[in-house]
Amino acid sequence: MQASTCFLVICLLLLSSFSSLSVALSLSEASFIARRQPSSLKKNVNLPDYFELKIELNITFPNPRLRKAYIALQAWKKAIRSDPLNITGNWEGLRVCDYNGVFCAPALDDPKQNVVAGIDLNHFDIVGYLPVELGLLTDIALFHVNSNRFSGIIPKSFSRLTLLHELDVSNNRLVGPFPEVVMSLPSLKYLDIRYNDFEGGLPPEVFEKDLDALFLNNNRFTSTIPETLGSSPASVVVIANNKLTGCIPSSIGKMGSTLNEFIFLNNSLSGCLPSEIGKLGNATVLDVGSNLFSGVLPRCFEGLSQVERLDVSHNLLTGFVPQGICKLPNLVNFTFSYNYFNGEAQACSPPKRKDIAMDDTSNCLPDRPKQKSPKICHPVVRKPVDCNKAMCGGSQSSSSLPKPPAQPSPSPKAHPPKDSTWDFS
Numbered sequence: 384m385q386a387s388t389c390f391l392v393i394c395l396l397l398l399s400s401f402s403s404l405s406v407a408l409s410l411s412e413a414s415f416i417a418r419r420q421p422s423s424l425k426k427n428v429n430l431p432d433y434f435e436l437k438i439e440l441n442i443t444f445p446n447p448r449l450r451k452a453y454i455a456l457q458a459w460k461k462a463i464r465s466d467p468l469n470i471t472g473n474w475e476g477l478r479v480c481d482y483n484g485v486f487c488a489p490a491l492d493d494p495k496q497n498v499v500a501g502i503d504l505n506h507f508d509i510v511g512y513l514p515v516e517l518g519l520l521t522d523i524a525l526f527h528v529n530s531n532r533f534s535g536i537i538p539k540s541f542s543r544l545t546l547l548h549e550l551d552v553s554n555n556r557l558v559g560p561f562p563e564v565v566m567s568l569p570s571l572k573y574l575d576i577r578y579n580d581f582e583g584g585l586p587p588e589v590f591e592k593d594l595d596a597l598f599l600n601n602n603r604f605t606s607t608i609p610e611t612l613g614s615s616p617a618s619v620v621v622i623a624n625n626k627l628t629g630c631i632p633s634s635i636g637k638m639g640s641t642l643n644e645f646i647f648l649n650n651s652l653s654g655c656l657p658s659e660i661g662k663l664g665n666a667t668v669l670d671v672g673s674n675l676f677s678g679v680l681p682r683c684f685e686g687l688s689q690v691e692r693l694d695v696s697h698n699l700l701t702g703f704v705p706q707g708i709c710k711l712p713n714l715v716n717f718t719f720s721y722n723y724f725n726g727e728a729q730a731c732s733p734p735k736r737k738d739i740a741m742d743d744t745s746n747c748l749p750d751r752p753k754q755k756s757p758k759i760c761h762p763v764v765r766k767p768v769d770c771n772k773a774m775c776g777g778s779q780s781s782s783s784l785p786k787p788p789a790q791p792s793p794s795p796k797a798h799p800p801k802d803s804t805w806d807f808s
């Protein structure tokens with residue numbers, strides 16, 4: 384009895400607060416939308432065609448696209464569990480263009496209609512998920528929600544966002560396999576999904592998309608790097624801090640005219656560094672540190688004429704560090720510490736180059752301070768990997784070469800757990 388009275392009071396309160404807003408959803412409309420929510424978390428459902436037409440809103444909007452945007456944004460508001468900065472506090476009523484974080488502009492195909500053209504909710508620490516209804520925002524070119532706590536998946540319905548140019552969902556709690564839905568976005572140029580919990584393999588198609596920048600770092604991807612890498616026209620490719628294995632495909636050499644930064648830091652990549660990297664004549668940042676690369680530094684790296692920062696540290700590299708690399712015209716920081724190099728050109732010896740930061744610590748360099756002990760060096764230096772013969776030296780596919788080259792088994796000290804090898808001091 385008491386419970387039902389209480390229920391009634393709450394309903395009345397809800398009713399009165401809804402009716403005080405002339406354009407609020409009716410209760411049945413609200414519950415229709417709300418009933419759909421949990422399904423998008425459980426499985427990757429799509430929006431049925433004409434979904435929005437089934438929602439009866441007794442409200443007149445300036446145009447049907449703003450009506451769809453209203454349905455999408457109200458569904459999203461319901462999918463938000465915490466909004467510490469009260470950003471969505473003003474997501475009420477039909478003036479969606481006045482909502483915080485929502486940007487309107489004339490439609491591309493009809494300048495007389497104002498439509499929702501962008502979402503920018505960066506850095507608001509919002510807790511919630513991305514409801515399937517976001518697929519109704521078909522006019523958006525930008526979707527930026529970085530640094531919040533959105534969990535769940537990116538819904539399949541995002542495939543409707545055919546004008547989407549920039550997708551930034553970085554630094555959230557998104558999960559699941561690589562969000563394949565991004566592959567169906569014809570206008571996408573900037574994809575940033577870093578700092579989430581995506582896992583599994585990198586799909587080969589992602590490097591075939593016409594993207595300018597691709598940030599996949601700090602997830603839990605575990606595959607090899609697809610051979611399609613070299614097809615990517617991106618100027619920035621960051622795949623650092625994943626668990627990728629295998630070699631760097633030699634196709635990377637095809638990226639010479641476009642690639643500016645590539646950061647493969649801290650994975651489990653192995654094999655020899657492909658000499659094709661030397662063809663990246665426009666690259667300014669190249670970081671392959673903290674992997675399991677072996678063999679020598681290819682002399683062709685002398686072709687990296689624009690490189691400013693070069694990091695090959697924390698690998699199993701051997702041999703000689705050639706002068707040509709240390710004298711690259713734009714070099715400002717060359718870090719090759721924590722390897723097994725046993726010789727370096729004079730130009731590479733740190734004190735010689737006050738203008739360039741160089742770090743050669745913890746190698747096997749005779750007459751240099753802070754090197755590995757002969758006992759650790761000897762077994763590695765004695766049996767160098769022949770990169771002409773070794774896996775991934777040439778055209779072999781990395782996927783057929785899952786194992787790193789035969790590595791010596793020095794004392795455990797030589798291969799401390801990765802986490803303890805970060806100290807450069």
Ligand SMILES: *[C@@H]1O[C@H](CO)[C@@H](O)[C@H](O)[C@H]1NC(C)=O
Nearest residue numbers: 405406409439440441442443
């Ligand atoms: C809202 O719907 C009711 C019937 O459900 C109708 O009588 C009324 O005219 C509608 N109002 C508007 C503004 O469309």
Ligand SMILES: *[C@@H]1O[C@H](CO)[C@@H](O)[C@H](O)[C@H]1NC(C)=O
Nearest residue numbers: 468469470471472473474475
């Ligand atoms: C949140 O914002 C709305 C609209 O701006 C305002 O009415 C409401 O009082 C705010 N709530 C809190 C808790 O500040």
Ligand SMILES: *[C@@H]1O[C@H](CO)[C@@H](O)[C@H](O)[C@H]1NC(C)=O
Nearest residue numbers: 623624625626649650801805
């Ligand atoms: C290296 O990557 C692993 C995940 O593969 C991560 O846990 C670790 O924090 C990363 N290390 C650094 C220094 O970022």
Ligand SMILES: *[C@@H]1O[C@H](CO)[C@@H](O)[C@H](O)[C@H]1NC(C)=O
Nearest residue numbers: 638639640641662663664665
């Ligand atoms: C650098 O980029 C320019 C312009 O895209 C291109 O013409 C040039 O060939 C590139 N350099 C190399 C070494 O690929």
Ligand SMILES: *[C@@H]1O[C@H](CO)[C@@H](O)[C@H](O)[C@H]1NC(C)=O
Nearest residue numbers: 692693694716717718740807
């Ligand atoms: C050089 O780069 C490494 C990382 O690659 C960084 O840890 C180091 O601080 C840099 N040195 C200088 C002097 O900027």
